[in-house]
Amino acid sequence: MSSSPVFRKPGIAKRHSLTHRCSRPIPQEAAVVATETRLDAALREAGELGIMPAAVTEIDRVAKDPRSSLKNLETAVALDPMLAARILKFANTAHYGRRRTITDLRQAVLTLGMRTVRDVAIGMAVAARANEVMDAKAEQFIQHSVYTAVIGTVMEVSGSQAANDAFVSGLLHNMGGLIMVNLDSDKYARLEAHHPKGNTARCMMEQVAYGFNHADLAAECLDRWGLPGRVVHAIRHHHDPTPRDKATALLALGDQAAQQFLEGDRIGEIIRVAIDSDANRVLGIGKEKLNARFRQVPSLFRAFMPFD
Ligand SMILES: [Fe+2]
Ligand SMILES: [Fe+2]
Numbered sequence: 235m236s237s238s239p240v241f242r243k244p245g246i247a248k249r250h251s252l253t254h255r256c257s258r259p260i261p262q263e264a265a266v267v268a269t270e271t272r273l274d275a276a277l278r279e280a281g282e283l284g285i286m287p288a289a290v291t292e293i294d295r296v297a298k299d300p301r302s303s304l305k306n307l308e309t310a311v312a313l314d315p316m317l318a319a320r321i322l323k324f325a326n327t328a329h330y331g332r333r334r335t336i337t338d339l340r341q342a343v344l345t346l347g348m349r350t351v352r353d354v355a356i357g358m359a360v361a362a363r364a365n366e367v368m369d370a371k372a373e374q375f376i377q378h379s380v381y382t383a384v385i386g387t388v389m390e391v392s393g394s395q396a397a398n399d400a401f402v403s404g405l406l407h408n409m410g411g412l413i414m415v416n417l418d419s420d421k422y423a424r425l426e427a428h429h430p431k432g433n434t435a436r437c438m439m440e441q442v443a444y445g446f447n448h449a450d451l452a453a454e455c456l457d458r459w460g461l462p463g464r465v466v467h468a469i470r471h472h473h474d475p476t477p478r479d480k481a482t483a484l485l486a487l488g489d490q491a492a493q494q495f496l497e498g499d500r501i502g503e504i505i506r507v508a509i510d511s512d513a514n515r516v517l518g519i520g521k522e523k524l525n526a527r528f529r530q531v532p533s534l535f536r537a538f539m540p541f542d
Pocket of ligand 1: 407448449472473
C-alpha cells in the first residue's frame with residue numbers, strides 16, 4: 235500500500251465537506267462520496283500502478299518546474315533510451331506528412347513542447363506496464379491502446395495539441411482495467427469471463443463489483459497526476475452512450491475502430507460503423523476523410539509495435 239502524495243486531492247476533501255452542511259445528505263451526494271471513497275481505497279491499494287511510473291517521475295518533475303529549460307527535459311527523457319526512441323517516433327507521427335524527418339531528441343522535445351513530452355511519456359510508460367501486470371492479454375491490451383492512440387491522432391490536425399491529446403487519451407483510456415487487474419487479477423478474470431458482450435455491460439459489471447468502472451478509475455488517477463482536463467474528461471466518459479464533446483467523441487470513435495482493426499475488419503466496414511456512430515454525430519467526419527485517415531493507421535500502428 236502506498237502513501238504517496240499523489241493520492242491527496244484537494245477537490246475530494248472539498249466535495250466531502252458538502253455532506254456536512256446538512257445533517258442528512260441527499261442520496262446523490264452520498265453516492266458521490268461513497269464512489270470517491272472506493273476510488274481512493276482502490277488507488278491506495280493499486281500499488282505501483284496507482285503511482286506515476288518511475289520512468290517518468292523525473293520528466294514530470296522537470297516539466298512542472300517553471301525554471302526548467304527544454305535542455306533539462308531532453309536530459310530527463312534521454313535517461314530512458316527506450317522512452318526517448320518512442321518520443322522521437324511520436325514526434326514524427328505527430329507531424330505526419332512533413333517533408334523533414336525529426337531525427338534527434340532535442341528537435342523532438344522542441345517540436346512537441348514540455349507538456350506533450352510529459353503526457354506522451356506517461357502514456358507510453360503506463361501502456362508498457364501491461365507487459366508486467368497482464369499475462370496472455372497484455373499484447374491485446376497494448377495493441378488496442380496503440381490503435382486507439384493512432385486513430386485519434388490521425389483524425390486531428392497533424393501536430394496540433396488536440397492531436398497530441400488524442401494520442402495520450404488513446405494510450406491511457408483503459409488504464410483503469412490495468413489497475414483493476416493489478417489489484418486482484420482473479421477477481422478481474424472472473425468478471426471478464428462472465429461479462430456479457432459490450433462496453434456498457436462491462437462498465438455495469440465493474441460498477442457492481444468495484445463500485446466504479448475502469449473509466450472512472452483511470453480518470454481519477456490521471457487527474458491526480460495532473461494530466462490535462464480534456465484528456466481526463468475524455469477518458470472518464472469514453473463509454474458514455476452519447477458523447478458530447480469532441481475529445482470524448484474522438485476517443486469513443488478510436489476505441490470502436492481500434493477493436494475493428496484488431497479483429498481484422500476491412501476499412502470499408504470500419505468506415506461504415508464510424509460514419510453512423512453517436513461519436514461521429516459530434517465529430518461530423520465525412521466518408522472521404524475517414525477513408526484517407528484510416529488508411530494511415532496500419533503503418534503508424536506498426537511504427538509503435540512491438541511495445542515492451
Ligand atoms: Fe474502456
Ligand atoms: Fe478501449
